[in-house]
């Protein structure tokens with residue numbers, strides 16, 4: 001009963017959809033785990049309420065279509081120009097991948113070309129194999145410190161990137177290898193960073209937790225839980241300030257969501273309608289703490305309610321669903337509607353970091369996700385069922401990717417360590433030579 | 444005496460104090476079900492139950508403040524920061540609330556509590572997870588700052604800190620957690636504010652705390668081979684500082700090297716060498732030399748990390764310099 005009251009709060013407090021908004025009510029209707037054990041029974045009550053509101057639904061669809069057309073026009077007229085201005089190669093870098101080929105897949109009314117499906121699949125598999133390699137290298141003590149792998153969460157990295165513009169900003173926590181690879185950074189540089197080599201993405205200074213690539217608009221790689229969230233709205237602020245229609249994709253975990261600064265950020269982002277998509281990678285554990293032991297409200301997409309930040313929950317093990325919902329969220333943020341929360345339901349197959357044996361989870365639980373919901377296996381099956389390719393072709397692809405990753409690791413390992421002089425580089429920009437502490441000096 | 448690890452010694456101190464005083468509880472991230480990120484609270488949930496050993500969400504500012512309030516209300520919180528890097532988020536509660544509460548309430552309220560966790564440079568975890576920030580806390584009136592360098596001190600100092608009626612910043616060392624040494628069994632107390640002479644010597648005084656104490660002892664071994672007899676002093680409590688022990692040593696050796704892992708500028712070494720200069724100027728045969736971390740954020744690459752940290756060789760070199768052997 002109490003719960004019901006809560007849900008009606010959602011309905012009344014969510015801003016009424018304006019021209020540029022998509023139907024948020026629809027989001028709740030398509031709650032992805034309707035038939036899964038994760039579903040809170042109270043949500044079905046909520047669904048019943050939602051259905052009562054269906055009267056608004058067709059109006060919203062028409063509004064949304066108008067919005068999409070307007071946006072397309074707007075983007076081509078203004079944003080297209082910006083893109084062409086900022087990229088000397090005429091914007092080829094950001095040319096969108098979603099053109100529909102004759103053969104492909106349709107998911108929830110969205111068409112995906114065979115080409116884009118292959119691209120997403122290959123990238124997910126690449127990340128999986130890359131992380132496995134990183135795990136191996138860690139075992140051999142070639143990678144030091146803390147190393148957090150994202151096995152199981154690849155669909156989020158890849159689906160979001162597929163939906164995003166490369167000009168959109170992205171930042172995340174220390175679990176960053178998959179995201180920076182999906183962003184298109186050079187895998188050899190990512191591996192070199194893990195190994196502390198001179199050719200690493202940040203020259204060997206950051207390691208696993210601090211991957212940055214400014215050219216790709218990837219702002220970390222942040223080691224302090226929750227730290228990137230206010231930073232993320234700062235990027236959003238800059239975008240709004242310059243009116244350049246870039247969205248800040250600010251990623252955090254189900255543990256990170258509990259930091260106070262997250263709520264300060266929700267409030268400011270909503271207050272000033274900053275173009276921010278807050279992504280929660282809900283892998284259900286923060287180190288050894290399961291979500292229910294750390295969060296009173298475990299439906300994290302609702303955490304924005306009192307800040308008027310709408311939220312939706314997405315099956316983060318389905319790359320197409322991630323792509324679709326992220327596109328909607330990006331559109332919402334880009335159109336000036338303000339921030340939105342996307343809670344991606346996912347699971348990390350490995351321990352929190354390489355030193356965590358993960359004894360707080362049952363084998364069955366891990367297996368249920370690994371073999372029942374694996375994002376790569378799922379897309380492979382969809383593609384094979386659609387007659388786009390064969391299992392053998394995937395096996396061949398896997399062999400190729402493993403070879404590529406091995407070559408990347410070899411090339412990264414062959415690099416030298418950073419030059420010792422680099423120790424003193426980049427501490428500050430404007431050094432003041434005559435004043436102590438003297439730049440670049442020990443004493 | 445049994446040989447146990449630094450982490451077990453800390454665990455014993457907490458368990459003993461919790462057994463003798465029901466007001467004491469332990470709260471922090473992963474302290475209960477996971478037995479601590481560094482296994483310091485191993486078995487404590489089982490022993491004391493979830494009323495007294497409490498896992499928190501990741502929300503440092505919040506639970507640090509909870510500890511402040513609980514201490515004002517008469518409890519004796521031990522608030523664990525998984526590492527001191529994360530205490531930065533809780534700085535307001537530590538500096539503006541805990542440290543000042545007694546003074547600004549005219550003694551009506553005080554905050555008898557311990558903030559503890561792993562500090563200093565860890566191995567290969569780059570800039571945000573590898574730093575020695577004890578000088579921040581040592582600068583604040585109202586706080587006590589304690590840093591044990593070995594298992595026995597860890598046990599005795601933590602017991603004292605929990606019993607102390609002020610807010611104690613108790614900074615452990617992540618790399619020392621596995622160190623094994625003899626530790627007295629049962630109740631064991633090392634008083635706060637007392638430095639310890641870890642090695643007696645005639646020629647030069649090496650002052651070093653936390654992990655650097657081990658480095659200073661290693662340097663002293665090396666110096667002995669070179670005919671220099673070094674005395675190693677571990678202040679153990681950084682604030683308030685037992686300057687008498689340091690000054691007595693300098694009166695004997697007439698030379699001093701101060702070592703710290705943290706940055707040089709406005710560091711602990713700056714304070715200690717200033718005290719030596721102010722109080723023992725006439726005893727000195729050479730200027731005090733500091734060995735510190737380099738003035739850069741900690742880099743990840745193995746070779747750079749080694750360069751950024753103080754080394755035994757640098758301590759030997761500094762001692763030779765103050766002894767006019769270079």
Ligand SMILES: Cc1ncc(C[n+]2csc(CCOP(=O)(O)OP(=O)(O)O)c2C)c(N)n1
Pocket residue numbers: 173175223224225226252253254255256257281283285286287352472501503525529532
């Ligand atoms: C402020 C802060 N507190 C604690 C930590 C230690 N820590 C690192 S990761 C982590 C768990 C975070 O979990 P979650 O946000 O769910 O992200 P996930 O690791 O699942 O991707 C903790 C407690 C930290 N890095 N920063």
Ligand SMILES: [Mg+2]
Pocket residue numbers: 253254255281282283284285286287
């Ligand atoms: Mg998590």
